[in-house]
Amino acid sequence: MDEKEEVVLVTGGTGLVGTAVQSIVNSDKNQFKGLKFVFVNSKDADLSDLTQTRSLFERTKPDYVIHLAALVAGFYKNLTNHLKFLRTNLFINDNVLRMSHEFKVKKCISCLSTCTFPEKTKYPMDETMVHLGPPHDSIYGYSYAKRMVDILNKAYENFYKYNTSGDQSHTLFTSVIPTNIYGPNDNFNFEDSHVIPGLIHKAYNAMKDAKDRGLKRNAFSFIEYRFYEQKIIFELLC
Numbered sequence: 641m642d643e644k645e646e647v648v649l650v651t652g653g654t655g656l657v658g659t660a661v662q663s664i665v666n667s668d669k670n671q672f673k674g675l676k677f678v679f680v681n682s683k684d685a686d687l688s689d690l691t692q693t694r695s696l697f698e699r700t701k702p703d704y705v706i707h708l709a710a711l712v713a714g715f716y717k718n719l720t721n722h723l724k725f726l727r728t729n730l731f732i733n734d735n736v737l738r739m740s741h742e743f744k745v746k747k748c749i750s751c752l753s754t755c756t757f758p759e760k761t762k763y764p765m766d767e768t769m770v771h772l773g774p775p776h777d778s779i780y781g782y783s784y785a786k787r788m789v790d791i792l793n794k795a796y797e798n799f800y801k802y803n804t805s806g807d808q809s810h811t812l813f814t815s816v817i818p819t820n821i822y823g824p825n826d827n828f829n830f831e832d833s834h835v836i837p838g839l840i841h842k843a844y845n846a847m848k849d850a851k852d853r854g855l856k857r858n859a860f861s862f863i864e865y866r867f868y869e870q871k872i873i874f875e876l877l878c
């Protein structure tokens with residue numbers, strides 16, 4: 641008889657990182673044998689709402705949680721919406737970690753970001769340096785909400801250490817800190833995209849515009865290519 645599959649709940653499962661996780665899981669089913677991945681987004685539950693978050697955990701009964709859901713955007717949107725980024729992400733993180741604890745999931749992995757690091761820091765950076773100074777002012781709402789994930793992780797560990805009440809099973813809370821990410825299923829909107837997808841969109845529009853106006857692709861040459869062409873001619877003539 642097959643053993644029961646363990647459930648991995650992936651919050652933010654339809655975003656840039658979530659869809660990348662989906663494609664890795666689908667590309668090698670054998671590696672993840674015995675695990676059933678459930679990818680969810682805000683249509684399944686608004687995780688900033690405790691009741692909806694609890695209902696999602698009741699429905700899915702996760703053994704593991706990969707917590708990717710967050711209100712994420714580029715520089716401009718962050719700059720003009722600190723309160724929204726702070727409060728929404730504080731609520732999402734508190735609800736997901738609280739339910740992971742309440743439903744006794746085995747492990748909950750959350751996603752921080754390098755923008756949580758202090759503005760003034762030393763390189764190379766590592767995870768021990770996250771709280772050693774304020775983050776960049778342009779992104780403080782999002783950054784402080786992300787930093788609180790690390791605080792929550794430690795607070796849950798502390799809770800388990802001093803409140804075991806004979807029950808040794810408890811959730812392992814941990815996190816990863818990726819740098820800026822870009823790729824398929826990214827957000828390419830000018831208004832709220834990150835820098836690389838924003839630049840790709842601009843380049844795409846410029847190419848489309850040039851094509852619409854009948855400009856040939858080689859109407860512009862990168863300086864070094866011209867330089868090398870001339871160098872070749874010079875070599876031929878000598």
Ligand SMILES: NC(=O)c1ccc[n+]([C@@H]2O[C@H](COP(=O)([O-])OP(=O)(O)OC[C@H]3O[C@@H](n4cnc5c(N)ncnc54)[C@H](OP(=O)(O)O)[C@@H]3O)[C@@H](O)[C@H]2O)c1
Nearest residue numbers: 652654655656657681682686687708709710751753820821
């Ligand atoms: N992108 C980066 O460069 C980068 C770098 C470092 C760390 N990270 C971290 O990686 C994680 C994933 O980022 P991403 O770039 O994949 O973000 P994304 O593409 O914007 O996707 C965000 C995901 O979160 C979900 N979500 C947002 N608000 C929600 C809510 N209130 N309730 C439930 N689900 C909600 C979205 O669902 P809907 O589509 O339904 O709203 C979506 O599935 C985040 O924690 C982010 O902080 C990202």
